[in-house]
Amino acid sequence: MKVLGIAGWSGSGKTTLLADLIPLMVRKGLRVSTIKHAHHDFDIDQPGKDSYRHRHAGASEVLISSAKRFALMHEHRGEAEPTLEELVARLTPVDLVLVEGFKASPHPKIEVWRASVGKPMLQPKDPHVIAVASDAPIPSLPVPVLDANNPQQVLDFILSWMRQPAGRKEARLGAAD
Numbered sequence: 001m002k003v004l005g006i007a008g009w010s011g012s013g014k015t016t017l018l019a020d021l022i023p024l025m026v027r028k029g030l031r032v033s034t035i036k037h038a039h040h041d042f043d044i045d046q047p048g049k050d051s052y053r054h055r056h057a058g059a060s061e062v063l064i065s066s067a068k069r070f071a072l073m074h075e076h077r078g079e080a081e082p083t084l085e086e087l088v089a090r091l092t093p094v095d096l097v098l099v100e101g102f103k104a105s106p107h108p109k110i111e112v113w114r115a116s117v118g119k120p121m122l123q124p125k126d127p128h129v130i131a132v133a134s135d136a137p138i139p140s141l142p143v144p145v146l147d148a149n150n151p152q153q154v155l156d157f158i159l160s161w162m163r164q165p166a167g168r169k170e171a172r173l174g175a176a177d
Helices: 014-027 050-056 084-090 151-162
Strands: 002-007 032-036 061-065 070-074 096-100 109-113 129-134 145-147
Touching: 002 014, 002 151, 014 032, 014 096, 014 151, 032 084, 050 061, 109 151, 129 151, 145 151
Parallel strands: 002 096, 002 109, 032 096, 109 129, 129 145
Antiparallel strands: 061 070
16 A cells, blocks of 8 residues: 655644545545544543443453444553554555654655744655645755645645555655665
């Protein structure tokens, strides 16, 4: 599976860009999954529900299933957080896995950068950034600059990137420089 990150600082528009890109990709016939990294504690389960009670009783994993969806909750219980590569391996195969977060992971990324956020660009220090999507022109970058407000342009870049042979280092998860 191809894995592509959408990286950037909080408030840069990563989620908005993903929410715009995913329907365009699905209309093109691509099967897409996402992985979102949270920097805080989160819980998708509700107190009082059976699954919550199972998990809090000590179950390592609780899988909830219905006719429309299933969700697997895994408690680390003191284990290290899984790497991005380990999480990708748990997914059902698709054409593209879009990753929001995992900025420090060595996977190809499109950086979403807006000067108004007041944070430095990741690209100069991250060799895995293959393009920058911004709301303003940025001169003199060694990677393509895309219009963050034009999801079709970003999609065209991603589709071109996906056609690259799998052996190219920038097309593989965890590729070394």
